[in-house]
Amino acid sequence: MEFSLPPLIExxxxxxxxxxxxxxxxxxxxxxxxxxxxxDLDLIVPADAMRVARRLADQIxxxxxxxxxxxxxxxxxxxxxAGARWNVDFAVFQGKDLEDDLRNRDFTINAMAIAVxxxxxxxxxxxxxxDLLAKxxxxxxxxxxxxxxxxxxxxxxxxxxxxxxxxPESLALIRQAMPLLKSVSVERLRDELFRIMGGxxxxxxxxxxxxxxxxxxxxxxxxxxxxxxQSAPHTHDVWEHTLSVMGNLQxxxxxxxxxxxxxxAANLRLGLAVLRLGRYRERLAExxxxxxxxxxxxxxxxxxxALYHDVGKxxxxxxxxxxxxxxxxxxxxxxxMASRRANKLHLSNGEIDRLKLIIRHxxxxxLLVQPEEPPTRRAIYRFFRDCGPVGVDVSILSLADALxxxxxxxxxxxxxxxxxxxxxxxxxxxxxxxxxxxxxxxLDGHDLMETLGLQPGKEIGRLLEVVxxxxxxxxIQTRAEALALAKEAAGAV
Numbered sequence: 001m002e003f004s005l006p007p008l009i010e011x012x013x014x015x016x017x018x019x020x021x022x023x024x025x026x027x028x029x030x031x032x033x034x035x036x037x038x039x040d041l042d043l044i045v046p047a048d049a050m051r052v053a054r055r056l057a058d059q060i061x062x063x064x065x066x067x068x069x070x071x072x073x074x075x076x077x078x079x080x081x082a083g084a085r086w087n088v089d090f091a092v093f094q095g096k097d098l099e100d101d102l103r104n105r106d107f108t109i110n111a112m113a114i115a116v117x118x119x120x121x122x123x124x125x126x127x128x129x130x131d132l133l134a135k136x137x138x139x140x141x142x143x144x145x146x147x148x149x150x151x152x153x154x155x156x157x158x159x160x161x162x163x164x165x166x167x168p169e170s171l172a173l174i175r176q177a178m179p180l181l182k183s184v185s186v187e188r189l190r191d192e193l194f195r196i197m198g199g200x201x202x203x204x205x206x207x208x209x210x211x212x213x214x215x216x217x218x219x220x221x222x223x224x225x226x227x228x229x230q231s232a233p234h235t236h237d238v239w240e241h242t243l244s245v246m247g248n249l250q251x252x253x254x255x256x257x258x259x260x261x262x263x264x265a266a267n268l269r270l271g272l273a274v275l276r277l278g279r280y281r282e283r284l285a286e287x288x289x290x291x292x293x294x295x296x297x298x299x300x301x302x303x304x305x306a307l308y309h310d311v312g313k314x315x316x317x318x319x320x321x322x323x324x325x326x327x328x329x330x331x332x333x334x335x336x337m338a339s340r341r342a343n344k345l346h347l348s349n350g351e352i353d354r355l356k357l358i359i360r361h362x363x364x365x366x367l368l369v370q371p372e373e374p375p376t377r378r379a380i381y382r383f384f385r386d387c388g389p390v391g392v393d394v395s396i397l398s399l400a401d402a403l404x405x406x407x408x409x410x411x412x413x414x415x416x417x418x419x420x421x422x423x424x425x426x427x428x429x430x431x432x433x434x435x436x437x438x439x440x441x442x443l444d445g446h447d448l449m450e451t452l453g454l455q456p457g458k459e460i461g462r463l464l465e466v467v468x469x470x471x472x473x474x475x476i477q478t479r480a481e482a483l484a485l486a487k488e489a490a491g492a493v
Contacts, residue, residue: 003032005119008041008080012088013116015059020045020052023098023113023123030109033132034162040087043116044101050074053090099125106151107158108138138167145173149180152214153192160205174212181217189218190345191295197307198300203246206307221337222307224314231325235407238313244404245397246306252400253299258285269415273399276419280426287392292351301351302393305358306400308338335360357390358397365398368421369414375421377436380428381472384437392429395422439471442482451483452490463489
């Protein structure tokens with residue numbers, strides 16, 4: 001099977017010690033064989049991995065980072081000829097030799113190696129190439145999953161992203177090992193979950209995990225969503241609706257991504273979304289690529305919010321006098337439930353706050369659609385006053401929520417109005433912030449205390465908010481007008 005390695009390998013080869021066998025392993029080999037883009041390299045050597053990595057970094061002028069001195073793992077960070085950043089990780093054999101190392105890996109398609117000095121020679125002791133050609137995900141050994149239960153999530157993620165089938169015997173081993181997920185550290189489960197959320201098909205992955213019985217062991221509150229019925233215009237129960245929202249969110253993010261593909265926007269609804277919102281694709285990509293913490297971008301957190309946006313519905317379901325099902329305050333209840341799960345996943349405070357805001361306000365854009373008129377400057381101001389930058393996430397999620405509610409029955413005029421509302425919100429945030437999002441400061445607390453003789457306290461904040469909202473709605477424009485309004489609001493003449 002013909003394959004090609006990144007040109008970076010050629011540039012590194014002369015700087016590697018000729019007397020030490022160096023092997024490229026793992027995902028880079030798999031992706032090279034599949035003709036997929038390769039972004040990072042994993043290299044293994046018989047011994048002294050940190051010394052080999054340090055020598056390489058010194059010779060090519062790259063950055064060197066010891067990753068785990070006890071296990072002899074290091075990283076070299078460099079830029080290639082095109083300016084792209086690469087992580088090149090070095091480790092020692094896990095086992096007595098190369099073949100032992102490969103047999104102890106997770107799946108056969110990840111258990112192949114290429115000698116850097118002989119790049120056309122493939123080392124494949126577990127039949128990974130045959131599985132790759134058959135589009136089959138198979139464990140390297142009967143103990144692979146039990147040895148590291150987080151491989152359950154990794155199996156689903158890789159099968160979904162590669163469009164592979166999990167081999168029946170491997171699927172049986174995964175099912176048997178499911179209770180062992182509780183023994184995995186929270187941090188490792190969280191990191192694998194975020195890789196799924198940031199992947200290309202998170203909804204498919206979550207459906208698969210639910211079918212395998214994984215969710216009670218990692219995200220137990222989601223089990224209650226199954227079978228919770230919803231009245232029209234909803235076409236699904238809460239669980240199926242959630243998966244639909246995740247799927248539609250991914251499609252929207254794809255068609256509004258930085259690389260426009262007209263084939264992705266072939267249907268009328270997506271084409272209209274591109275027409276209305278396409279000019280924000282670069283800004284949206286930057287917003288969602290923002291790292292909340294290392295290796296956890298905002299996009300993955302938004303997808304987690306989509307997964308949890310209706311988690312409060314089972315606890316709030318009630319039927320009115322006509323039999324229509326209602327879910328009053330499910331946004332507030334859901335935000336609290338998601339916050340508790342986020343704490344258990346050891347997310348950062350910033351991530352938890354962002355997740356709560358998205359879920360608490362996920363209905364806001366829909367409320368702005370109901371009047372069948374463009375949102376007022378006051379409505380836009382109040383939306384971003386409450387949401388801040390997260391208003392961007394809320395806006396895009398609301399579109400996916402609408403699609404997941406109506407499915408094929410979505411009225412075209414309603415979809416167009418919803419897109420117009422989101423466009424008005426994004427335009428205000430990115431193009432006209434001084435108009436209705438963040439008006440220029442006309443007064444501060446010191447001015448109010450000096451002019452009105454007030455003491456520090458909540459009244460100062462209230463009056464400043466009155467002034468800001470009046471600016472955002474165009475009622476006042478000058479400092480004199482702001483002072484006059486503050487006096488009036490304070491009850492002074």
